[in-house]
Amino acid sequence: MEIVDLVKERAPITGEQIAELLGISRPTIRSDLSVLVMLRLLDAKPKVGYFPGEALKPERTVYSSLLQWKVKDRMSRPVIVRDDATVGDAVISLFVDNVGSLIVTDESGRLTGMVSPKDLLKFTLGHPNAASLPIRMAMTKRSQLVTIGPDDTVLEAARRMMSHQLNSLPVVRPKGNPQDGADVIGRITKTNITQAMVELASDL
Incomplete structure (x- = not known):
């Protein structure tokens, strides 16, 4: 600060x-x-x-609250699809769960990517049979993602979202060895942060 x-x-x-x-x-x-x-x-x-x-x-207590609130206190349940699911499955999940993006994991629950409606639209425009193809062909891969940890502050999550112009971040916990990747334990969105701000504002 x-x-x-x-x-x-x-x-x-x-x-x-x-x-x-x-x-x-x-x-x-x-x-x-x-x-x-x-x-x-x-x-x-x-x-x-x-x-x-x-x-x-x-x-005011806002300043101290922002420094004390951790991502794990405000995060939501992750909406996940397996990387062997089809593009069609992902489209259905987006609508059923009413979310702006899906987190993609492997069979062990490790983060492998994310997919948004924009990703799906770009992919389907060039592939007539896209619905039957695996989602890993359309997703944004893990190496290109911005993530956050459960013990990072809500303020840091907001900073990363604004800096990278994102609507949400996967919340991950690294495995013992870096090469083993990270487990997905949640997601934090602009809506989560807005709700936190409303709570703080009500105390002013």
Whole structure:
């Protein structure tokens, strides 16, 4: 939370000044600043800079809650399909479970990928018999995914989602050896985080 500390000490302070003090470029912290403003940890005024937000007032508990809340406290049940399921099976699961993406695992429950409606649309447009093909041919593979751990903070989950423009993250727990991959234990979405913000706002 170096950014928050800098703003508390030097407000008003611009994004460029924050980046310079941290020794990084302005674009690098743009998503972080957006998240902190959204969470009311910072306030921003055009052509002036950043100030401490409402959540940082001494009587507020929001700041400490955001640092204490773990992903495991707010995550949802993962909606999973096996990597040997068909594209048709995945389409049905998306509609039945009413989710924006499916987590794909192997027979041992290890994360192998994710698939979204956009992935399925792109794949089916070029494959007339796509419904009968395995979902692993259409999914985004594990190496390209952004994940989060159960003991990471909700604030970190929000930062990763905004930074990578994602609607959800798989929550994974690494196995004993890195080469063995990771087990999927949940998912955290923008909806989960919004619900958390509503709870916090009701306490203000």
